[in-house]
Amino acid sequence: MRVVSISVNGLARAVENGFFDWLAEQDADVVCVQDHRMRAYEIEDKNLIPEGYEAYFIDGELDEHGGVGIYTRHFPKAIMYGFANAQADREGRFIQADFDKVSVASVLAPCALGREEELTGEDDLTVLDHKDEFMEAFGLHMQKTLRKRRQFILGANLQTAHHVTDASPLYHRMEYSGFLPHERAWLDRLFDEMGCIDAFREINKQSNQFTWWPEQIEGARKSAGIRVDYQLLTPGIRKTIQDGWIDPSAKFSDHAAVVMDYDIEIGF
Structure with missing residues (x-):
């Protein structure tokens, strides 16, 4: 079973720039898409579904909230839109597809990088406060998820890197959201206390394995990279990891994109 997770920064633009051409070469079973920036109904209306896949998407009240979706070659048993958190669900930050032996979710955290102190207009909350509230709520959801007997893979843009090896030195020196001490401590709890698995780090311990090069920092594809995109696993499928990059x-x-191969039969 191959799972791809990718934050596209606008699905329509990504397709214009070759996303589906790239995807056709991956032979992925499930593709977790984050930050599509459009209405869910437009995905089909604008023919933004790659050949051979079914599409399930959720949007936010505003396109800027991003929205998430799942492309799958296999019909799911059920789709869950949201994780029962009112704010996150209004913003379209979670969708889950249940298959026979595993559930796969796509998750998008709010981004506060470069806007840390900007006010949201709601009860004097800053953009960073809003992100922190989401992370707290999602952490509670993950606690429940990790206690279930069912196994899960979550393709997630968490907008946060974990260790110093996951971020360029610029982040070590500056107070940017995405590498703040309390944000990294949240990931400590997720991985070290709750027992969630960072699938990519199970097989690759090298430094400079970045997934995002924010234009706000130093220009896309330059040296200021950071690894904020994950595939999160429940511990029961840790040993199914075969490869990933x-x-x-x-x-x-x-x-x-984060591409991972698992020794899991997804079909019925």
């Missing part, structure tokens, strides 16, 4: 060669987004 980050593909920075595709130019349809300023994020690189």
